[in-house]
Amino acid sequence: MPDTTPADLLAQLTAAERVSLTAGADAWSTRPIARLGIPAIRLGDGPHGVRKPHDGSGMSMFDSHPATCFPTAAALGSSWDPVLVRQVGEALGREAAGHGIAVLLGPGVNLKRTPVGGRNFEYFSEDPHLSSRMGGAWVGGVQSTGIGASLKHFAANNTEQRRYGVNAIVDERALRELYLASFESVVIDEHPATVMAAYNQLNGSHCTESAWLLQEVLRREWGFEGVVVSDWGAAWDRTVSIPAGNDLAMPGLGARDDDYVLDALRSGAMAPDALDASAARILALVSRHAGAAVDPVDPPDLDAHHRLARRASAAGTVLLKNEGTLPLPAGSRVALIGAFAADPRFQGAGSSHVVPTRVDTLLTSLGDALGVDSVVYAPGYDRTHSVSTRTQIAEAQDAARSADVAVVVIGLPEVFETEGVDRDHLRLPESHNRLVEAVLSVNPATVVVLQNGSPVELPWRNEVPAIVEGYLGGQASGSAMADVLVGAAEPGGRLAETFPVAYSDHPVSLLPNGPVTVEYRESLYVGYRYFDSVGSDVAFPFGHGLSYTSFAWSDVAVSTDADGDVVTVQLTVTNTGDRAGSEVVQVYVHDVESSIFRPEQELRGFEKVSLEPGAASRLSIRLDRRAFSFWSPTARGWVLEPGRFEIRVGRSSRDIHWRGTVELGGDGAPEPTRPTALEGSTGEPIAYRSPSRELGFSAADFEHLLGHPSPPNIPARPGHYTLDTAVRDMQGTAAGRVLHRYLARQALKTIGAPDGAPVDAVAGDVVAQLTFRMFPTVSEATVGRRGALRLLALVNRLSGIGRRRPRDGGGTGR
Secondary structure, three states: OOOOOHHHHHHHOOHHHHHHHOEOOOOOEOOOEHHHOEOOOEEEEOOOOOEOEOOOOOOOOOOEOOEOOOOOHHHHHOOOOHHHHHHHHHHHHHHHHHOOOOEEEOOEOOOOOOOOOOOHHHEOOOOHHHHHHHHHHHHHHHHOOOOEEEEEEEOOOOOOOOOOOOEEEOOHHHHHHHHOHHHHHHHHHHOOOEEEEOOOEEOOEEHHHOHHHHHHHHHHHOOOOOEEEEOOOOOOOHHHHHHHOOOEEOOOOOHHHHHHHHHHHHHOOOOHHHHHHHHHHHHHHHHHHHHHOOOOOOOOOHHHHHHHHHHHHHHOOEEEEEOOOOOOOOOOOEEEEOHHHOOOOOOOOOOOOOOEOOOOOHHHHHHHHHOHHHEEEEOOOOOOOOOOOHHHHHHHHHHHHOOOEEEEEEEOOHHHOEOOEOOOOOOOOHHHHHHHHHHHHHOOOEEEEEEOOOOOOOOOOOOOOEEEEOOOOOOOHHHHHHHHHHOOOOOOOOOOOOEOOOHHHOHHHHOOEOOOEEEOOOOOOOOHHHHHHHOOOOOEOOOOOEOOOOEEEEEEEEEEOOOOOOEEEEEEEEEOOOOOEEEEEEEEEEEOOOOEOOOOOEEEEEEEEEEOOOOEEEEEEEEOHHHHOEEEOOOOEEEOOOEEEEEEEEEEOOEEEEEEEEEEOOOOOOOOOOOEEOEOOOOOEOOOOOOOOOOOOOHHHHHHHHOOOOOOOOOOOOOOOOOOOOHHHHOOOHHHHHHHHHHHHHHHHHHOOOOOOOHHHHHHHHHOOOOHHHHHHHOOOOOOHHHHHHHHHHHHHHOOOOOOOOOOOOOOOO
């Protein structure tokens, strides 16, 4: 980069060069301006490991340079340890630099609105406070190395079904208090280099085309000065997305698309000031981060990173249940059962897929820890197809009979959860459940180890004495799990999400999801906010996790500052056991008397502490005004209502050890908002009084909450498909089925899936979510905007029920 300011460089750029900066040169790189010495910089996946395809410009998910595969966000979030997550971020930054990547695409801080979300393994939590703390630590760690981060996916990107065009309908309070809150403090405190605008629509506008989201909220309210980059393929028309605040459209859109934008500039259809602002921000991004992404003199220490991955995996491992079976006693004879023990599921499927530098298996690692003669292995089920034969079950039972302890390793295969597809249920493969029951019938000392990216139903949870949630723990998950099982490491995790007894208990399970809209009728009642408000039974609550040692809490004190704006909770935590361990102190706030509906309690602070036996530490947890405030649509801002608030200090949302109240002066009572208190449109109390009530606001109450009618949720009829109609919704026509088959083949080619790869089994479901907006990306710019429009018109014509010109989102295009 020349020794001149971005502003000076901008003045020297032609209009064509400015336009060229706002779209990628290929799948990963920005465009260079050779005559001015402006280099290209490379962006790259991903949130738990660096993925750089060998072909450089392609989008292969499998043929990439090896990199350390760290635990996924689901596992890192359950560590409740921002210091550790920052260390992981630092390691990721060093590896990104070593691969010439200037901006690393992560972290994902979207909330886990529903446990069936196909991408939940990439997200930290169902709670915005925990998610933003973890996401902020990740960003801080990466950017401390000089590499930029890309905070994603902004915003309300909580479903994979029809994700490219679905319209998320979210009431203002839920949007502000939950879905935007998970991004807000990360943007304000950590200044990420980029924010990634999501695919979906939010309340009627695509996120890449929403000036309210990108300009008013992100830039003016939060002060974001970096680059807004589209999710790959999310920017359909730069003459709309650039003025809305989306600076960089990725991947490359081709020279013809540049000509289209230039035509809009010449005609006055797009203001030059908007283009100049985006180009200036991209120049600043290049200037700031190009120098960090070079071959380092000292390459990353991959051995040290593997050790860090091992420590992080153990820190995020959650001991859900233990009746004295763990840790495994010295000299134990162990039957290790389950194909995942030898061929683990350690990462998610989709764009975050990493080719690891190595993989530790539990089979090898447990043999190393206990002695190979002390461990007998039986696969129990087929790893690829998740089926069991009678012979496999018999072999598993024989192994279990002869052992002191049986460790059964089960979970979700790749085809059960992946980016691009939501799950339909929370059930494990039936063969996995049958294996647990069969082993338990011959050996009551059975430990179940889980490998999965999000909650599952556990029908046998009351019968087995120990359950360990390993999540998707990265390339060192096998050795980390062995450390936890034998007691060489503490199971340091606490659940960052609720495990319901059954999916049917979850409020989202009965709410409409598509085909055009997804209504967030549960409003504020996401995860534990719902379950704790209605008092519904759960399998394992938010924040839950056991330890191998014991702790005592004492001397809890709550104080307020002189202005009454900050509440500080202090307590002493003592390790009363005979081994080292960690404790997570969680602080929840309950509004005793509110004029507006609020969840029963909300996490507002936490602290993790590690202590040696007999050691004690005095913790101090600070709660600012925001911890007690709610968003008022009437006041258009945050309101602290005067009155009493109960402070609840606990080990989980259901394990509260101390309660105390504070009186806060607040801002005065706001004008009533919709709906007041817990009243619906009829004046009667709305949901959340009893779990037997409707799981969410009724359609009428939800519209009352929104303040306007919900948009129609009616599928497009054949012949009337739009740019936002998913291919899955065209399957009733011959043209739609042909299109689906073609796209499935093209997608497998684009991502470089090897024969027999697990992704092949779900490629059709992933492709079924595509819309015509995505055609330039899927075709690697072979089909541009004009071609996509023509193809859409052809499909409508061939569907046999007439034609209707599709909305183009701002122009006819090329």
